[in-house]
Amino acid sequence: MSLLLLAAAAAPALADTVQLPLRKAGLWDIKMDHEGAKLPEMTIQQCTNEAVDREFTAEFAPAAKQTCSKSDIQKTATGYVSDSVCSVAGATVTSHTETSGDFSSAYTVKVTSHSEGGKLGARDSKMTISAKWAGACKDGQKPGDVVMPGGFKMNVRDLERMKAMLPK
Numbered sequence: 061m062s063l064l065l066l067a068a069a070a071a072p073a074l075a076d077t078v079q080l081p082l083r084k085a086g087l088w089d090i091k092m093d094h095e096g097a098k099l100p101e102m103t104i105q106q107c108t109n110e111a112v113d114r115e116f117t118a119e120f121a122p123a124a125k126q127t128c129s130k131s132d133i134q135k136t137a138t139g140y141v142s143d144s145v146c147s148v149a150g151a152t153v154t155s156h157t158e159t160s161g162d163f164s165s166a167y168t169v170k171v172t173s174h175s176e177g178g179k180l181g182a183r184d185s186k187m188t189i190s191a192k193w194a195g196a197c198k199d200g201q202k203p204g205d206v207v208m209p210g211g212f213k214m215n216v217r218d219l220e221r222m223k224a225m226l227p228k
Contacts, residue, residue, distance in 0.1 A: 080133075080140055084164040085109040087194040087201070095186035105207040106216075107197035112204045116216055151178025166192045 091103045133142035139160035146153050153175045161167025169189040176182050197203070204215040 080159060081163040082110050082113045083108055083167075083191075084193050085203070087197045088191050089194045090189060090191045093188045093190075095188065102209055104209070105194070107201040107203055107205045109203040112216065115204075148175075149178050151175045151180065161191075164193065166190070 085108060088106045088108060089103060090106060091101060093101045127148065128144050128146040130143065130145040132144070133140055139158065142155075142157045142159070144153075144155050144157075146155070153173055155171055155173040157172075158170045159167060168191070171187045171189070172185075173187075174182070174184050197205070201207075202215070204217045205213060206216060207213050
């Protein structure tokens with residue numbers, strides 16, 4: 061679930077009316093902190109460019125429209141606020157997200173969600189995603205590469221294969 065939340069936070073918004081700015085091309089350090097959960101803080105690195113951010117949005121937009129009965133985003137004085145209700149792995153997930161930052165040097169996403177149903181039953185969660193631009197992508201990295209803790213590397217352009225593994 062964290063990867064899905066990260067995906068929603070790291071890519072431009074899925075709503076039809078308002079779209080988050082694209083991130084500056086290069087390497088981003090992205091830290092996820094699950095408040096009150098027994099999950100450790102996790103930091104990943106993602107190499108991106110304009111094309112990847114646009115493709116990433118296009119990849120998730122159809123899925124969001126199919127699985128979300130509500131997906132609203134609005135520009136505010138300090139950033140963006142979005143509210144959604146989605147069906148994920150048999151659970152209904154209601155989320156409120158506040159995004160701020162300039163998408164050139166840093167941005168922060170605060171997600172509060174409540175899920176009902178599914179294998180885990182009812183639960184609330186809070187997560188903060190803090191992203192900072194770290195410079196150019198490293199040698200050997202290509203746009204879309206994500207380096208997870210422990211050095212595991214994947215590319216977001218491979219999401220089609222990953223979507224087939226997600227529970228229905």
